[in-house]
Amino acid sequence: MPDWLREAWRKLAGSKFSAEERDDVSRELAGYLDDLCTDARSRGLDESAATERAFAELHHDARLGSKLYRARKENPMHLNDRTKGFWLPGLLSLVASVVLLAIFQIVGLRPRLVGHFGSVVNYFPVMISLPWLCVLPFLGAASAYFSRRAGRGRALRVTAGVFPALVFLAAILVVVPLSFGISGVPGINAILPAIATGALSWAVIPGAALLLGVLPFLRSAAARHRDLGAAA
Amino acid sequence: MISANIKRGSAELAILSVLAGPPLHGYEIARRIERQTNGTLRFTLASLYPLLYRMESRGWLRAAWGETPAGRARRYYRLTAAGRKKLAPLRKEWKELFRALARLAEAHHA
Numbered sequence: 001m002p003d004w005l006r007e008a009w010r011k012l013a014g015s016k017f018s019a020e021e022r023d024d025v026s027r028e029l030a031g032y033l034d035d036l037c038t039d040a041r042s043r044g045l046d047e048s049a050a051t052e053r054a055f056a057e058l059h060h061d062a063r064l065g066s067k068l069y070r071a072r073k074e075n076p077m078h079l080n081d082r083t084k085g086f087w088l089p090g091l092l093s094l095v096a097s098v099v100l101l102a103i104f105q106i107v108g109l110r111p112r113l114v115g116h117f118g119s120v121v122n123y124f125p126v127m128i129s130l131p132w133l134c135v136l137p138f139l140g141a142a143s144a145y146f147s148r149r150a151g152r153g154r155a156l157r158v159t160a161g162v163f164p165a166l167v168f169l170a171a172i173l174v175v176v177p178l179s180f181g182i183s184g185v186p187g188i189n190a191i192l193p194a195i196a197t198g199a200l201s202w203a204v205i206p207g208a209a210l211l212l213g214v215l216p217f218l219r220s221a222a223a224r225h226r227d228l229g230a231a232a
Numbered sequence: 233m234i235s236a237n238i239k240r241g242s243a244e245l246a247i248l249s250v251l252a253g254p255p256l257h258g259y260e261i262a263r264r265i266e267r268q269t270n271g272t273l274r275f276t277l278a279s280l281y282p283l284l285y286r287m288e289s290r291g292w293l294r295a296a297w298g299e300t301p302a303g304r305a306r307r308y309y310r311l312t313a314a315g316r317k318k319l320a321p322l323r324k325e326w327k328e329l330f331r332a333l334a335r336l337a338e339a340h341h342a
Contacts, residue, residue, distance in 0.1 A: 032281075
């Protein structure tokens with residue numbers, strides 16, 4: 001029997017599908033063709049006739065790829081791809097990370113001091129919350145998974161995965177100078193270490209934890225397809 | 233008022249109707265429609281999937297990968313609440329169409 005996954009993948013060549021979407025659609029069409037062949041054979045057709053029938057269905061419409069693409073993109077009333085593949089997983093991950101951090105604090109698992117910069121006068125602590133860091137890879141993984149499922153490329157999967165850390169970094173860059181300005185504490189000499197320690201505590205280290213969860217979801221569809229083909 | 237796009241409408245009704253039951257994958261949907269209409273309605277891969285994807289995009293269907301009893305991965309479709317809501321007026325619309333056609337045929341006969 002032919003490798004239907006490969007045949008369907010070839011059929012979609014030239015369509016506008018991303019590699020992920022093409023992989024997903026190919027798998028589905030391959031399943032249909034496989035069922036068609038099996039069913040035809042159970043009804044008494046020999047293998048070559050069943051295969052021929054399946055090929056005829058696959059190649060009946062030369063514009064199948066573009067029709068499927070248009071049908072998949074016809075969703076004016078629903079979330080677009082960027083929303084589904086980036087904003088939604090990123091924002092959900094951000095909300096979950098903030099809520100979890102708050103819960104850990106409420107139950108007494110407060111961030112711990114692991115180092116500091118500066119003197120007693122200008123003291124800049126580096127804090128980490130170990131339980132929080134332990135759950136962040138799962139949030140990063142969930143974001144990257146949903147981003148991949150929505151057909152987004154590696155760059156957006158990574159960005160969606162580490163989205164909470166990016167927001168924390170942006171907040172630090174705004175809030176720290178603002179708070180120094182309001183409290184009237186000395187300028188650049190104090191602001192830079194405060195930003196550096198804040199970023200390390202709440203953006204760089206959590207970002208690394210989130211990225212850890214993202215890593216398994218960075219494989220390209222083409223690589224997965226090659227593996228599927230090799231296994232078949 | 234009967235929808236102008238009769239062909240697509242009938243196909244949508246057929247798909248929504250068979251999915252009113254348990255979730256089905258693409259080939260099962262095509263086969264079930266063929267069986268339940270005694271072969272009058274037949275879907276091919278090229279006619280079925282663009283329609284399924286369009287209906288999924290509109291939020292009438294939801295699809296998820298699952299396994300067949302034989303352990304094969306297939307994408308199963310099921311009706312969403314929006315799909316169920318769509319099914320009732322579509323059925324009514326088609327009944328109206330057939331009644332209207334029957335009246336026309338009877339009038340022509342008389």
